[in-house]
Each structure stands twice: as structure tokens, then as C-alpha cells.
Amino acid sequence: MSTTRVHNPSVSILTDFKEITKMRLAISVVFSSVAGYFLGAETVDFVVVLLLAVGGYFMVGASNAFNQIIERDLDALMDRTKNRPLPAGRMSVNSAFAIASLFTILGLIVLYIINPKTAMFGAISIFIYVSVYTPLKTKTPLSVFVGAIPGAIPFMLGWVAATDDFSIEPGTLFMIQFFWQFPHFWAIGWWLYDDYKKGGFFMLPTGKRNKGTAVQVILYTVWTILVSLIPVFGVTGRLYLTPxxxxxxxxxxLGMLYYAFKLYQEKTAEAAKKLMFASVSYITLLQIVYVSDKFIREWI
Known part of the structure; x- marks a missing residue:
């Protein structure tokens, strides 16, 4: 008895939509934004939380779609990206551009409804990511520095959405996520070094998987930890962290730093992969601790 496999086009369309907008990444960015909102809000407005989540998703999705349009020929050269909708030929450039443009417009409108400053920072984020970071990725390792700017905006954006103000508190949240991105992306760059090389991407600070890169990973991990602890000293306005x-x-x-030292000792792709997962755990748990600390203090 033979069975007939039924092709469901809606499944592949949905999968391609998730891929072109990098849904998992977008959700992690929305998580950061919402965490920043809870930190900044004196009274939580769940309508604003919803608008922030939707607007944030639109903006990240737009950035990723524009990025994949620009890099479609390079994506075809790398194993991890060659099956994306554009290089695989499942989606046209016009369709991807339509999605990216629509998401940009909708994202800006939704964020503007919250307040104009939130929309402004959202616009700055997408502009730097698409127009500066993406072209620089094949030119210089400094692209990671540029890319860290839009990557650090979401945590800060939530506070701005809650307060309609940019001051030392959102500035501190920005710096935490800014410094964190160096060990995070360098770990990814080390782990996927051979694949990135096929696409001509320069992600590591020295351009190589060597001692120099490993030392910089350790240094920026230390900076990340130190900046994360500044709110304990009561010098960052309303952003405070108990001892x-x-x-x-x-x-x-220190857990993240342990994996940074392991990378220095072993200099292997496997060690870099472990550091990457440790860095994701660090920033996620940090945001949970920051928000939990605030609400526990208010309840007490």
C-alpha cells in the first residue's frame, strides 16, 4: 500500500516568513524591550507593552529582511544561510522588499503611538543596522562595534517607551547590552569562522581565531560584568539594583567569564559555542534579575 505525500504550501510560506524576519531573534529583542519597559514604568500599561512588542517585532523583522536582501548572494555561499528564502529561490527580492518596507512603516507607526522618542530610536536602529552595519560586515571587523549600537537599543528602548525620556537610566541599559555584544558576537564569529569565511565576513577583532581575539573576548566580558553592576552603587537615578x-x-x-577563559585556553569552535550559549543565558537572566529586583523592592 503506497501513501501520497501532500505538499502544504502554507507551511513553507509561514516558514519562509519566519526565516526572512528571523522570528526567534525578533522575539528575544522584544523580550529585552519589554524588560526595559518594566524597569522604567511606574505603573505598567499593558496596552503600551503590547504596542512595544508588536512595534519592536516589526522593526527587527524589517532590519533582518533588508539584511537578507543585501546579503542574498553571500548567503548562498554559506552552509548556515544557503537555504534561506532568497538564496534558495523560494522568495523573490520584490516580495522580501515589500515585507521589509511594510514592516518598517508599521513598526514606526506603532512605536510613534507610544511616543515620538521611541519611534526615533527605532528608526535609528534600523538605519544603522541596514545602511552601516550590513555593508561593513565584509569590509572590517569594526562592523561588530557598529552593529552593537542597534543591538543595544532594545533594552534601552523599553525604558524610553515607559518614560518618554532618555537619561542616565536608559543610557546604562544601553551600555550593558552594548558591551555584552562583543563577547557574544565574537563567540559566534569564532564558532562559525569557516562558514563566515566563505561569505567574506570579518567578524573577529584580529580577523583570526587566535590568542589576540580570545584576550579581547575576556576583556569585554569583564567590562560587561562591571557595567552590569553600576546600578548597585545608586548612581544611575531610578535604575537601582540591591546588593x-x-x-x-x-x-x-563569572560563569560567562569562565567560558571566556575556556575559549582562551582551548581556542576551539566548541569552546566558542559554549561561550555563545553562556552569553545568551547571561543577558536573559540579567534582565530577569533586574526586573524581579525592582518589583520585589516595590512589594516589600
């Missing part, structure tokens, strides 16, 4: 939470953040940071 107990500070110890938790320090322990999380």
Missing part, C-alpha cells in the same frame, strides 16, 4: 541582586549578577558574569 543581593548585584551578587547574583556577579555570579552570572
Amino acid at each position: 543581593v541582586s548585584g551578587v547574583i549578577i556577579l555570579l552570572l558574569g
Whole structure:
């Protein structure tokens, strides 16, 4: 008895849509934005939370779609990206451009409804990511520095959405996520070095998987930990962290630093992969600790 396989085009269309907008990445960015909102809000407005989540998703999805349009020929050269909708030929450039443009417009409108400053920072983020970071990726390792700017905006964006103000508090949130991105992306660049090389991408600070890169990973991990602890000292306005939470953040940071030293010792793709996962765990748990600390203090 033979069976007939039924092709469901809607499944592949949905999959391609998720891929062109990088849904998992977009959701992690929305998580950062919402965490920033909870930190900044004196009274939580869940309508604003919803608008921030939707607007943030639109903006990240637009950035990723534009990025994949620009890099479609290079994506075809790399194993991890060659099956994306554009290089695989499942989606036309016009369709991807339509999605990216629509997402940009909708994202800006939704963020503007929250307040104009939130929309402005959203616009700055997408502009730097698409127009500066993406072209620089094949030119210089400094692209990681440029890319860290839009990558650091979401955590800060949530505070701006809550307060309609940019001051030392969102500036601190920006710096935490800014410094964090160096060990995070260098770990990815080391782990996927051979694949990135096929596409001509320069992701590591020295251009090579060597001692120099590993040392910089350690240094920026240390900077990330130190910046994350600044709110404990009461110098960042309304953004405050109790000593107990500070110890938790320090322990999380030392865990990440452990994997940074392991990379220095082993200099292997496997060690870099472990550091990448450790860095994702660090920033996620940090945001949870920061928000939990605030609400526990308010309840007490």
C-alpha cells in the first residue's frame, strides 16, 4: 500500500516568513524591550507593552529582511544561510522588499503611538543596522562595534517607551547590552569562522581565531560584568539594583567569564559555542534579575 505525500504550501510560506524576519531573534529583542519597559514604568500599561512588542517585532523583522536582501548572494555561499528564502529561490527580492518596507512603516507607526522618542530610536536602529552595519560586515571587523549600537537599543528602548525620556537610566541599559555584544558576537564569529569565511565576513577583532581575539573576548566580558553592576552603587537615578541582586549578577558574569577563559585556553569552535550559549543565558537572566529586583523592592 503506497501513501501520497501532500505538499502544504502554507507551511513553507509561514516558514519562509519566519526565516526572512528571523522570528526567534525578533522575539528575544522584544523580550529585552519589554524588560526595559518594566524597569522604567511606574505603573505598567499593558496596552503600551503590547504596542512595544508588536512595534519592536516589526522593526527587527524589517532590519533582518533588508539584511537578507543585501546579503542574498553571500548567503548562498554559506552552509548556515544557503537555504534561506532568497538564496534558495523560494522568495523573490520584490516580495522580501515589500515585507521589509511594510514592516518598517508599521513598526514606526506603532512605536510613534507610544511616543515620538521611541519611534526615533527605532528608526535609528534600523538605519544603522541596514545602511552601516550590513555593508561593513565584509569590509572590517569594526562592523561588530557598529552593529552593537542597534543591538543595544532594545533594552534601552523599553525604558524610553515607559518614560518618554532618555537619561542616565536608559543610557546604562544601553551600555550593558552594548558591551555584552562583543563577547557574544565574537563567540559566534569564532564558532562559525569557516562558514563566515566563505561569505567574506570579518567578524573577529584580529580577523583570526587566535590568542589576540580570545584576550579581547575576556576583556569585554569583564567590562560587561562591571557595567552590569553600576546600578548597585545608586548612581544611575531610578535604575537601582540591591546588593543581593548585584551578587547574583556577579555570579552570572563569572560563569560567562569562565567560558571566556575556556575559549582562551582551548581556542576551539566548541569552546566558542559554549561561550555563545553562556552569553545568551547571561543577558536573559540579567534582565530577569533586574526586573524581579525592582518589583520585589516595590512589594516589600
